[in-house]
Amino acid sequence: MGNKKTKPKASSNGNRPRNGSRPTKAPVGTAAPGRSVERSSTGSAKQQLRTYSIPDYRLEHPDFTVHQAIEKDKDGTEHVRYEVEGNLDAPVPPIRDSKYLDKRQSIEIYRYMLLNRKMEVALENLYKQGKVVGGVYFGLGQEACSCASAYALGKDDWFAPMIRNQGSLLVRGFRASDTMMQYMAKADSPTKGRDGTSHFGDIEKRNMVSPISMLGDLIPVLSGVALGARLQGRNLAVMTYIGDGGQSTGVTYEGINFAAVQNLGLVLFVESNLWAYSTPSEMQCRCQDLAERAIGYGIPGVIVDGTDACQVYDAAHEAVERAHRGEGPTLIEAKMMRMKGHAIHDAAAYVPKPMFDFWKKRDPIARFENYLAKEKKWLTPKENEALIAEVDKVIEAEREIAVNSPMPTPESAEGGVFCENGCHEIKPKYGIPRVKKGSGGYKETEAAVHLK
């Protein structure tokens, strides 16, 4: 999806103009798929420059940056705080028309986004009622990214969410009560109380790998799923997510690189939500946009506005199609902001307030609702009200199911460490791998070895 451009890229990731220059113009990516490199070993200095670029589908390029600053309180005591600098008054951009989504699909995504948010509101209330064990993690402000990305997957494709992608689970057919019961550690939760949050999976029907708390480990795992499927004759798309914080881990590099050299259909959403717990993305990496890392991996990278469901869907759809064609992985950077703290206990007091104000105006649901109702006229106010009422009803019913599930018995902590006594039959999910065998038979090896 990258393309060749001779002009240096002027965009930032929404918060960090670097190298001394501030972007003045917003380049809009309309590139055709495929990365190309301009290079020459001879000729002028200009010809020796390789230039790469990353398609950027956003309709605005937020222009501010966060840094640490010393602030004095009224007693004159110094405190280190985060400070935001830049243009925080820019007008809200429109939703970019999707190249692929029709009316029905757009409304369906909107409904999932509503379900996502309302499920999290319900979870917040359950927490306040003391019914949740541990904390609650929210994807507030990231619903477009979770829902529209997963919506682009085909039935047989696989995915693995991160903690804030609770919307993806709904799109892939899990129920809100599944997630609610996980949070309440109930006996009927998908893990029967053994783990919480979105930490569950399903390798039979919904093709979801359970996440673990350590960041980046899902990337090689999903790549391995694609490898296994390919050995069975299928090119599948395997989607997972990583944050601007999580991408700092070494296994992230290993996983993307593995998918790249093996040409596996990984669709990696890098959710640049500006805060990794309390650390701003400026302190995670030096590069301007995380999508630029795709260049180093030798794979296509693309930037989208993570609050715009249409942009998220289009980029995901193209990456999924690429994966189905066996053309390899794609890195999609989705820019947005985490609109709550790391978890429910965290008031996110470290986030400069103007940033919340800026991104609140870019609320993915409010904007998509406006787009569907006013721009496209695909939803009448009455239809919208009915849809919201239906979602409320679903969430209330799901909440009831979750609350009424019993707690697990203490003894249910035991067992299941191993797959034994025929509890699972292992068989290739997509068919017996077709095996070609060379003519050579077994021969004893006599070659020299490293240590004797």
Add this chain to the structure above:
Amino acid sequence: MQLTYLEAIRQGIWEEMDRDPTVFCLGEDIGIYGGAFKVTDGFIDRFGPERVIDTPIAESAIVGAAFGASLTGMRPVAEFQFMDFIGCAFNQISNMVAKTHYLWGAPAPLVLRGPSGGYVHGGPFHSQNPEMWFVHNPGLKVICPATPYDAKGLIKAAIRDNNPCIFFEHKYLYRRIKEEVPAEDYVVPIGKARIAREGRDLSVITYAAMVHTALQAAEILKNEGVDLEILDLRTVSPLDREAIAQTVKKTNKVILLHEHSRTGGLAGEIAAIINEEAFDDLDGPIIRIAGLDSAIPFSPPQEHHYLPKVEDVVREACRLKAY
């Protein structure tokens, strides 16, 4: 047919790949080069580059990819060039793979295999015995064969097992020992110890290369009038508690012998099992012979000093016999 330990492992994997199209190998330099120790030599010509995959030097990716493939019903066999490097993939193994069946009910039928162990002057990063890192991880099976027969039967059992198995191949044994191995298909059950030598006076409980150290000590001790029984654990997780209890009940005196460092080592765990299962049968202290509590040093005199030796077993056996 007479096979070396290394050849027995090669043949075991080869036969499984021949038999089952879901078995495939991945690892560093395992393809055209055939692996650092040549365990997969010639495999790529027979089974093709799709099933014999040379990977980047990225242990977490190797384990992650093996796990992911196993979720689709494949049976990956991932090689670590040296088991020392398994630490690079620790999180994938401990937090992703080992917990998966318990937490969300997904089986992970994969094998992680590679050479471990000292006595070859490999130095601190090519001689370790990191099996205990994984014994303390419920959900993994940890296998450490001592003989060609067991190596072949256990690698086949590991590949056919529905759980993640870590298969430690002792590199000192690779080409040093040879024995008759049946041509027909067989497996050795995981989790079952075997008596490597019957004896009356005292028991040595051990595994892998140390079985041979104990066997040599037994020959010397025979002349001293000490009849050693040797229990080869074969699998260090899950441990064969019954076999451990049985040998203690028979001889009433026990030496626990392993190559890795003493503190937090397997001997501590076995001593606890003996305490639980056969305390009343003990006629003497439980004796530990193990590596020093340091990294394993490089220089041959230092490595020799660090590692358990035949004379250590002889000395401790004589001391224990006197009780």
